[in-house]
Amino acid sequence: MVSGDPPAAEHLKPIINIMDNELRKTLESSPIETSAPCRIDMGGTLDIPTFYYPLRQVNPCTFNIALGLRTRVRLQPYTNGVIKISSKGFKEAEFPADAAPFDHPLGLMFATATYFNAGGVHIEIESGSPPRSALGGSSAAAVALVAALLTLFERGGASDNNFNRRLIALLAYKLEETVAGVPCGSQDQLAAAYGGVHLWHWKDRPDQSHFKRIVAVKKEYHKELERRLLLAYCGKPHVSKDINGRWIQQFLAGKNRIVWKEIIDQTRRFAAALMDRNYSQAAAHMNRETALRRAMTPDVLDDVGVQLVENALQNGCGARFTGAGGGGCIWALGDIENVDRLKPLWEEVLSTRDQGCLLDVEVDTRGVVVH
Secondary structure: OEOOOOOOOOOOOOOOOOOOHHHHHHHHHOOEEEEEEEEEEEOOOOOOHHHHOOOHHHOOEEEEEEEEEEEEEEEEEOOOOEEEEEEOOOOOEEEEHHHOOOOOOOHHHHHHHHHOOOOOEEEEEEEOOOOOOOOOHHHHHHHHHHHHHHHHHHHOOOOOOOOOHHHHHHHHHHHHHHHHOOOOOOHHHHHHHHOOEEEEEEOOOOOOOOEEEEEEEOHHHHHHHHOOEEEEEOOOOOOHHHHHHHHHHHHHOOOOHHHHHHHHHHHHHHHHHHHOOOHHHHHHHHHHHHHHHHHHOHHHOOHHHHHHHHHHHHOOOEEEEOOOOOOOEEEEEOOHHHHHHHHHHHHHHHOOOOOOEEOOOOEOOOOOEEO
8 A cells, every 4th residue: 555645845945944032932832742653673774875776676675663652852942042952861952053063962953953943942852762772763853853843933923834744754864864974764754754564665766756655554453463563672772873884884895785685575575474464474584684684794683682582583483673783672573472472581581681671562653743
């Protein structure tokens, strides 16, 4: 099933406004709050143009499931000309709007506020997932913040932009790509904007949309899917650009390209099995994709991750790290009886590490919303 996405503008026009008295009054009378979901995924990295352009002949794709672990953003008025950001897991920071650093741990948020010239605002971020858990939390926060700032200027009458999910996702992606210092993909922002369970096909025509959205699991089957999922936080934060950076350098050097083609094939087969609600077959493709990644970069799993994946394999489930791995989260999929058998084994492994735990798994159906 292909979505009926609204047509995107040919160019994303910057929305530059000044936090004037009218907009401050808007926030003072009614603070704005938005939220967007995190995600679990498979086939990642292939949403980076470095990969999907050269591999276009084999139709690159990635898969993700948006989760009810939502990142919330709240806008409140602050000192004129100053941007302040508060986010759990990070030291509170504030800077003049015209000198906010983009290489700061919260640099993406400062860059997003600067794009809107939003001085005089306090941005509060509350994440439903652990910091740096490889669930796409920073991208979800960026999507929520873009939606919040668009809403602010729309309410204040300072913008005539009729924004949509597509616009929000692409703007958040372009801003992240601008400040990241490494090539970036856009599947995290798209999952945050749209919600749901999707297979994303990456397109090679610069004159067209760079993605095609396919619904992999309809809403009526989300509860059935949830019953067959586990999600574990390994208690160790990840740094995605370390492993992603190695994959990119290897790919640019001509290495492992046949492996990436098989990863595409396994991702496509996984999604097809899921569409047929054949969870054991989907698990098999999931395990093959994980094995291919581990062969390229063994440290994509830490010691706890290795134990979790081995337990899943021994109990008939599929298991994969989220994002680029190297810490963060591991998710599992399988038939109900296998997942039920796996759950206490995972809980035992996670108990050996501080902060290691199972996270709630609920498929998000809303995507980014304004509260």
